[in-house]
Amino acid sequence: MKSSSRIGDVKLINLPKFEDPRGNLSFLEELKHIPFKINRTYWIYDVPGGQVRGGHSFIVQEEFIIAISGSFDLVVNDGKESKTISLNRSYHGVYIPAGIWRQMENFSTNSVAVVVSSTQFDQNDYIREYNDFLNFKI
Numbered sequence: 001m002k003s004s005s006r007i008g009d010v011k012l013i014n015l016p017k018f019e020d021p022r023g024n025l026s027f028l029e030e031l032k033h034i035p036f037k038i039n040r041t042y043w044i045y046d047v048p049g050g051q052v053r054g055g056h057s058f059i060v061q062e063e064f065i066i067a068i069s070g071s072f073d074l075v076v077n078d079g080k081e082s083k084t085i086s087l088n089r090s091y092h093g094v095y096i097p098a099g100i101w102r103q104m105e106n107f108s109t110n111s112v113a114v115v116v117s118s119t120q121f122d123q124n125d126y127i128r129e130y131n132d133f134l135n136f137k138i
């Protein structure tokens with residue numbers, strides 16, 4: 001199996017935002033604001049300065065990544081082209097299809113990355129070697 005997804009398939013998606021003097025509210029619903037059904041949500045937090053998370057690709061997992069607090073840079077790469085997206089708002093996030101190499105870096109103090117995933121956790125879905133990733137791409 002090979003993957004043909006490209007950087008152009010990575011999308012910044014704006015979420016609903018209810019502005020309120022009591023504090024703002026945003027949300028997302030599966031198959032409505034994001035193009036997949038949700039099977040798992042996890043979050044990355046307490047990241048020491050200078051650390052990098054991610055640095056792999058997935059065979060089938062699609063995901064949506066939000067900087068729910070603070071900021072970090074999301075670097076996405078399709079094997080040919082790479083792009084850095086700075087995330088620092090809780091009312092939008094980035095949809096990443098399967099077959100995109102991605103990592104998160106430059107975490108601000110107290111930042112939290114929420115990752116909404118189309119699959120349950122499966123170690124076998126990871127591609128952790130960059131050369132394996134390049135072989136997986138068409």
Ligand code: TYD
Nearest residue numbers: 040041042044052053054055056120121122
């Ligand atoms: P991993 O996705 O490898 O994080 P990173 O790519 O940033 O290094 O996950 C780190 C560890 O957490 C790994 O040993 C597996 C475990 N893990 C789960 O058990 N369930 C999950 O949903 C996730 C995302 C990770």
